[in-house]
Amino acid sequence: MRILIVEDEKKVAGFIKKGLEEETYAVDVAHDGEEGLHLAKEGYYDLVILDLMLPKMDGLEVLSELRGGKKDVPILLLTAKDTVEDRVTGLNRGADDYLTKPFAFSELLARVRVLLRRGKAEVKTELQIADLSLNLVSHKVNRGGGEVELTGKEYSLLEYFMRNQGKVLTRTMIAEHVWDYNFDTFTNVIDVYVNHLRKKVDKGHSKKLLHTLRGVGYIMKA
Ligand code: CA
Numbered sequence: 001m002r003i004l005i006v007e008d009e010k011k012v013a014g015f016i017k018k019g020l021e022e023e024t025y026a027v028d029v030a031h032d033g034e035e036g037l038h039l040a041k042e043g044y045y046d047l048v049i050l051d052l053m054l055p056k057m058d059g060l061e062v063l064s065e066l067r068g069g070k071k072d073v074p075i076l077l078l079t080a081k082d083t084v085e086d087r088v089t090g091l092n093r094g095a096d097d098y099l100t101k102p103f104a105f106s107e108l109l110a111r112v113r114v115l116l117r118r119g120k121a122e123v124k125t126e127l128q129i130a131d132l133s134l135n136l137v138s139h140k141v142n143r144g145g146g147e148v149e150l151t152g153k154e155y156s157l158l159e160y161f162m163r164n165q166g167k168v169l170t171r172t173m174i175a176e177h178v179w180d181y182n183f184d185t186f187t188n189v190i191d192v193y194v195n196h197l198r199k200k201v202d203k204g205h206s207k208k209l210l211h212t213l214r215g216v217g218y219i220m221k222a
Contacts, residue, residue, distance in 0.1 A: 001116055002026040002044060006036030006062065007051040007078065012101070016049065019105045020112070033057025037065050040073065047115055049108075050095070051078040052086050060089060067094035074115040076108075127162040130207055130222040134162055143201060153178070154197045161197075161210065161220040170217040194218055 003025050007013040010031065017027045028043065030036035033054040040048050040062070048066075052059035063075060077090045077098040087098050096118070097111050127134045131144045139155060141148040150158060156178050161169065171190050198210045211219050 001046045002028070003047045003049065003112070004028050004030065004036070004039055004043065004045045005049045006030045006033065006040070006054065006059070007049070008032055008054050009051070012051075012078075015105070016108065019109065023109065025112075031055075033059065033062045037062045040066055040071065041069065045073055047112060048073055048075045049078065049112075050075055052083065052090065053080065060086065060093065063090060063093050063095055074118060076111055076115055127159065129162055129165050129209060129220060131205075132162075132201060132209060134159060141201075143205065148200050150197070150200060153193060154200065157193055157197055158201065161218070165220045165222075168213060168217055168219050173217070 003020055005013050005016050005020075005027060007016070007029070008031050013029045013031065017029055020027045028039060028045075030039050034056040036048075036050065036054070037057060039045075050059045050062060054062070059077060063077075066073070066075070074096045075094070077087065077095045079087050079090070079098050079100055087100075090098060096115055099108055099111055125135060125137050127136065132142070132148075134141045134155075136159070141150055141155070141158065157174070160174065160177050174190050174194075194210065194212075202208045202210055207222065209220055209222060211221065213219060
């Protein structure tokens with residue numbers, strides 16, 4: 001898990017960084033808004049801790065830029081005590097939580113843990129699209145109230161489709177996520193599996209969920 005801290009007060013940034021590293025997180029620090037925005041946009045982070053009062057570009061601007069650019073990384077705002085309005089604005093602009101300074105590290109850590117969990121789809125126990133549901137715990141799949149029997153591979157394939165519903169998935173993407181790296185993507189195995197899955201999931205239902213995009217790949221959508 002990689003975390004970005006955007007905080008100009010070096011003492012505060014250092015204190016958070018040290019504490020999080022002791023908890024085995026990988027941590028980067030940016031000391032102004034511009035650098036923070038750049039890192040958050042370019043790097044891969046599981047969480048951004050963003051101070052509101054920053055030089056060059058303030059936290060609210062950074063937040064707007066990130067959310068405007070469709071970055072959905074969880075964001076924890078650090079705010080001063082007397083900035084209720086900024087806090088509300090921040091939450092409205094897509095921050096996930098805030099912490100008022102000064103705070104105890106244990107409190108920060110608790111928020112970080114919650115946000116990191118929230119960011120992960122694994123917290124969900126069920127995936128759903130239209131009347132199709134997949135239970136991640138029992139591995140049971142239901143369509144319109146009736147149980148759908150799948151093989152292990154078909155289940156993995158369906159899980160990948162349901163986690164990415166509405167997105168076009170190429171055969172390469174499917175191969176990388178559902179099969180291991182030894183898999184030869186130039187075979188038609190994926191098409192065969194998708195066809196099996198489609199029969200089990202869509203056959204007999206008027207609303208089709210698994211669609212072929214000729215020459216591109218597949219998409220699951222209601
Ligand atoms: Ca600051």
